[in-house]
């Protein structure tokens with residue numbers, strides 16, 4: 001009887017360790033490797049890379065529209081383009097890709113989407129160009145921080 005129990009406890013401990021290890025792999029660590037330029041390389045499929053980079057170009061397009069909008073004091077254009085890359089777009093990322101992204105990357109990415117929503121709100125509510133500009137500068141810290149830390153490497157598995 002006692003032996004069975006010890007076996008159960010052993011098995012539970014093993015399963016627990018497995019759950020923790022899995023959570024670590026998929027939630028915290030992601031699919032990463034070292035790279036020759038000192039950044040952490042995120043290894044994903046070519047299709048997933050296309051998706052991330054398309055999202056990135058969306059970010060840049062919004063930054064461009066917000067900058068031009070500020071020069072023309074066009075708060076509607078600013079709010080519209082910021083909303084386009086807000087939290088609503090981030091929910092379209094497939095879970096299989098989310099599991100491959102390191103926790104810090106996900107946190108920075110989410111913070112960036114949220115900052116665009118905040119900026120849109122500021123443009124709509126108060127419409128103060130100086131505040132919007134300050135918010136833009138602040139959120140672009142996320143762009144540079146993340147680009148300094150990570151790069152993408154396709155896993156060589158072709159389009160998926």
Ligand code: HEC
Pocket residue numbers: 053054056057059060063104105106108109112139140142143144146147150151152153
């Ligand atoms: C959470 C991390 C992260 C954040 C935040 C982030 N980027 Fe990126 N971005 C990346 C990575 C990783 C790449 C790929 C770089 C590489 O492989 O060298 C990339 C690539 C890009 C590219 C190249 C796209 C292409 O088609 O090649 C652009 C443009 C870009 N980012 C713009 C931005 C802008 C603008 C912001 C901020 C508003 C931003 N990114 C925020 C991680 C991030």
